[in-house]
Amino acid sequence: MSTSSVNAVKDAPANVPTPAKSVQAPLSLGESFAIGGLAGCAAVTVSNIPETAKTRLQLQGELQRADKNSPKVYKNALDALAKTWRHEGIRGLQRGLLPAYGYQILLNGSRLGFYEPIRRGLNRGIGRNAQDSFAPTALTAGALTGCIGATLGSPLFLVKARIQAYSPALPVGAQHKYNGTGDALRSILKSDGVLGLWRGVNTAILRTACGSSVQLPSYNIAKDFLIANSLSGPSSFMTYLIASSFSGVCVCAAMQPADVALTRMYVQHTARDPVTGKVKGQLYGNAIEALWKTFRAEGLGGLYKGTTAHFLRIFPHTVLTLTCNDLFLRQYQKWRRS
Secondary structure: OOHHHHHHHHHHHHHOOOOOOOOOOOOOHHHHHHHHHHHHHHHHHHHHHHHHHHHHHHHOOOOOOOOOOOOOOOOOHHHHHHHHHHHHHHHHHOOOHHHHHHHHHHHHHHHHHOHHHHHHHHHHHOOOOOOOOOHHHHHHHHHHHHHHHHHHHHHHHHHHHHHHHOOOOOOOOOOOOOOOHHHHHHHHHHHHOHHHHHOOHHHHHHHHHHHHHHHHHHHHHHHHHHHHOOOOOOOOHHHHHHHHHHHHHHHHHHHHHHHHHHHHHHHOOEEEOOOOOOEEEOOOOOHHHHHHHHHHHHOHHHHOOOHHHHHHHHHHHHHHHHHHHHHHHHHHHHHHHO
């Protein structure tokens, strides 16, 4: 065989088209929603305990001038947890867990499931590459998805807050005694109508927009920084933990005042206006009024009541939600490939 023939044989494989590698299709909105919801449920199983303490601390001394000498039911977050455990046991600490699960499915299913599709859509809308990490579109997507989730889940958050606030031993703020989530929904429907289930939804949107606008962007910024500077590997648990911790601090600082207003908007008693016939909150009509009345009566400290308990709630919740979301996503993608 001639040299040219040998060379031709050698070169032949290089000219044969290489089969294209199969590219896995991106997750559908339904798949992303389900994974985000499951991640939120895993997180709230732990974070619901400090959430109960936070709710009660935020209601303590409502619209009363702060006085160091005045007696307090709960001295701080740890005292609230200890007294709740002593008087009500684990059931008291985990009050509102069932509606919390439903709320997390709707909130984090929306927030984590819709975030990437909306962010990519916004990027394309302004002429950028869909995959670009662009801060304005990331913040906007975070806020929008948070608002969607807060609106869908508002009735369940309302029920959760009222159940958590109720204490047969050491009550603070308005008290609502319900025999479970179904009884709470029926009672609110009967007294306040369908719109009563969405009472305070504007405050819920404000609160969630404040938190959502910084949660995923701060998490991704921290994670990208760690990976880019070779401080941690892309699949390392420490990467998830450190990035989630940073995100938790940012979320807590951003949403605390709105969180106080939301708790008080939801837990307040309602009454029917004799003139208009509409059911209204007895203390607050909207988020701005709640924030202003709290600030005027209790000062800046009133807007940050329960901050320690909030951080004790939001830190593990953010870490577990984002970490579980990443882990569930990876496992689901492996299962799809198999």
